[in-house]
Amino acid sequence: MVMKNDPLSEPSFYVLLSLAEPLHGYGIIKKVEDLSDGRIRLGPGTLYGALTKMVKMGWIKPLPVENGERRKAYALTIEGAALLQKEVSRITEQIKHGTAALRAWENRKPS
Amino acid sequence: MNNPETRIQNFTWLLWKEDAFIGFLKSMAAKGWVLCGFKRPNLLMLWQPYGYIFRKDEPQELEFRMDFRRDKKENLGDYIQLCTDTGWHHGCTFKGIHIFYTQEKTTVKADFFSDDESKIAKYKRLQKHLLVTGSLGILTMYYLFFHSWLSQHVSGFQDNVFMPGLIVFLAVFFLYSGWQFHRNIHHLRHKAVKKENSHKQWSFWFDVAIVITLTLALIPAFGFYLMPEFKWRWDWYFTQAFFMSFWVVFMVLTFGWVGRRKS
Known part of the structure; x- marks a missing residue:
């Protein structure tokens, strides 16, 4: 689900942006499901694999666990925020180009 | 309960x-x-x-x-x-x-697992783990059987085809497992372009037959390499089969156990 140099896949993009405020695993699944209107439903195996890899890449970090709590919370790091910024500007540019192309198509001369 | x-x-x-x-x-x-x-x-x-x-x-x-x-x-x-x-x-x-x-x-x-990449990642983890532990085990055995004090001083280690046979068997088994994981991964990657059930798992006995055949075929080669003073003889296979039958009985006794317990 997470590759180093590729553009982020849609599920990992949503996982990353949902960690803008600290959340634990199940919270991430719920939030991603809410944000995407139930379109993206992460399985626990997939999510845990993605979290482990993102921690390894330094995009997110696990927060210290309080006593008696089994759920570990994760938060976005500066590197993760930078990556998210890069992705957002990439997508914004795509939207800009796409909209411009569509507008040109709408205003085409009738042939 | x-x-x-x-x-x-x-x-x-x-x-x-x-x-x-x-x-x-x-x-x-x-x-x-x-x-x-x-x-x-x-x-x-x-x-x-x-x-x-x-x-x-x-x-x-x-x-x-x-x-x-x-x-x-x-x-x-x-x-x-x-x-x-x-x-x-x-x-x-x-x-x-x-x-x-x-x-x-x-x-x-x-x-x-909600996507194929994470299933592939699971098979890759298994494959890596199996190949790493397998090669460590084989290297240990190789050292123990052919370069250690035991192999110099205990006669059973010198004139017996069981040792190279066991090493060849384990090597074949681990490589075969690795290849099967590769098949699973390949299927997951390409199932969109192939027919729905193009990937059929082979039956257990087919796997066993392939591993045993490869082992028996490769024993002479490894035998020559590991024990150069040895002459290749047909009865190597009988010795190997004899020891292997002990191995099979041991496996059946341990893994085939069905037990009941009330607690």
Whole structure:
């Protein structure tokens, strides 16, 4: 689900942006499901694999666990925020180009 | 539990064939035995039952999933908690293999792995783990059998084809497993362009036949390399088969054990 140099896949993009405020695993699944209107439903195996890899890449970090709590919370790091910024500007540019192309198509001369 | 009866049953399965194992667990659940743990073998008392622990419950239809993950204990606690939160109950963990089960149709629909990449990642973890432990084991054996004090001073280590035979067998087995994982991964990557059921798992006995044939074919080559003073003889195969039959009896005795226990 997470590759180093590729553009982020849609599920990992949503996982990353949902960690803008600290959340634990199940919270991430719920939030991603809410944000995407139930379109993206992460399985626990997939999510845990993605979290482990993102921690390894330094995009997110696990927060210290309080006593008696089994759920570990994760938060976005500066590197993760930078990556998210890069992705957002990439997508914004795509939207800009796409909209411009569509507008040109709408205003085409009738042939 | 209302009914505290439990039962221990072992099931030998090849790691890349999780469907066979999941089928076994489902059939046990249909008979009313629900997976609830794993009892480790006691290496000094192998005649005692060990294997998967089942508790008596209503006969029910359960869906099982397998994952492979070796991690620190505190991380695994977090992982199992996450699975439980999403409705996948923890069945058992043994040697990094985690079994989860669920009854809910909605949970099954969301699935344990929601994309193919994470399934591929699981097979890659298994493949890597198997090949690393396998090659370490083979290197240890190679040293022990051919370069250690034992091999110089104990006569059984010098004039016996069992040692190279065992090394060849293990090497063939681990490489074959690695190739089977590769087949699984290849199928997941290319199933969109291929027909739906182009990937058929081979039967257990077919796998066994291939591994044994390759082993027997490669023994002379490795035998010459490892023991140059040895002349190749046909009765190598008989010696090998003789020792291997002990090995098979040992495996059947330990892995084929079916035990019952009331607690």
